[in-house]
Amino acid sequence: MLDLGSLGTxxxxxxxxxxxxxxxxxxxxxxxxxxxxxxxxxxxxxxxLRHGNGGAEEKPIRLRARVEGAALKVEVEDQGRGLQxxxxxxxxxxxxxxxxxxxxxxVFLMRSLSSEVxxxxxxxxxxxxxxxxxxxxxxxxxxxxxxxxxxxxxxPQGAA
Amino acid sequence: xTPNRDQSLQVEHQGNIWRAILPRTISAELEDPLMSMARDxxxxxYMEIVLDFSQTDHADxxxxxxxxxxxxxxxxxxxxxxxxxxHGQPQVLLERIGLGQRIRMVEPRGDSxxxxxxxxx
Numbered sequence: 607m608l609d610l611g612s613l614g615t616x617x618x619x620x621x622x623x624x625x626x627x628x629x630x631x632x633x634x635x636x637x638x639x640x641x642x643x644x645x646x647x648x649x650x651x652x653x654x655l656r657h658g659n660g661g662a663e664e665k666p667i668r669l670r671a672r673v674e675g676a677a678l679k680v681e682v683e684d685q686g687r688g689l690q691x692x693x694x695x696x697x698x699x700x701x702x703x704x705x706x707x708x709x710x711x712x713v714f715l716m717r718s719l720s721s722e723v724x725x726x727x728x729x730x731x732x733x734x735x736x737x738x739x740x741x742x743x744x745x746x747x748x749x750x751x752x753x754x755x756x757x758x759x760x761x762p763q764g765a766a
Numbered sequence: 767x768t769p770n771r772d773q774s775l776q777v778e779h780q781g782n783i784w785r786a787i788l789p790r791t792i793s794a795e796l797e798d799p800l801m802s803m804a805r806d807x808x809x810x811x812y813m814e815i816v817l818d819f820s821q822t823d824h825a826d827x828x829x830x831x832x833x834x835x836x837x838x839x840x841x842x843x844x845x846x847x848x849x850x851x852x853h854g855q856p857q858v859l860l861e862r863i864g865l866g867q868r869i870r871m872v873e874p875r876g877d878s879x880x881x882x883x884x885x886x887x
Contacts, residue, residue, distance in 0.1 A: 620824075645858060652827075698865065702834060708830070708831035709828065711863055
């Protein structure tokens with residue numbers, strides 16, 4: 607069980623990922639899978655800082671992780687409004703040709719490397735992204751669920 | 767060579783090869799120095815650009831954006847780009863987004879990236 611609150615700075619997020627990496631290794635995940643998990647969680651944390659908290663490092667971010675059976679469950683909580691619209695999957699060819707911006711990989715990596723991604727927006731403020739990691743990554747990016755508040759899924763999004 | 771444990775960019779030259787040894791962690795901060803130095807290198811006649819990841823053990827999606835910008839620049843200036851020493855987490859990241867399959871891989875040191883390249887001119 608991992609519960610790291612009061613994260614906010616980029617350095618603290620990196621340290622949190624390093625702590626999660628240690629938990630994963632101790633839990634028996636392969637080196638390859640640990641890399642995949644930490645990539646996805648780092649993207650979630652970075653999104654929490656940049657988008658959820660608007661880059662304000664004084665706003666807290668919380669990382670929770672626990673192993674349940676063969677799965678690792680991770681939650682990243684920030685003070686923002688949550689993901690409003692699922693971005694389309696990035697097209698590397700368009701990005702390489704200059705027809706699309708080079709950035710925009712974070713959500714794609716999260717849905718490509720985890721077995722479940724749920725964005726929850728709390729009515730009282732703040733947002734959580736929940737990810738579940740099995741022993742291996744999915745063969746295709748998973749669908750993302752957007753939930754306006756606990757208990758009511760408003761706009762399930764199709765994967766592309 | 768001294769291990770590149772700080773966040774600076776180290777550069778080596780050999781023939782017409784310009785090799786940048788990337789730091790331990792790469793992210794968006796890489797953009798300005800890398801793009802500037804690579805542009806100057808190509809202008810100076812170094813037409814083969816090699817990014818050496820040997821000492822890089824963490825990359826994020828923002829660094830992917832930087833690498834895409836560099837590849838665009840290299841193509842625009844009719845130079846070539848190769849990666850060397852990609853391993854661990856950066857390798858997983860590059861393969862997952864498909865960039866690892868688009869860029870030629872060469873040995874970290876002493877190997878000329880002169881073989882035909884899909885991303886070359």
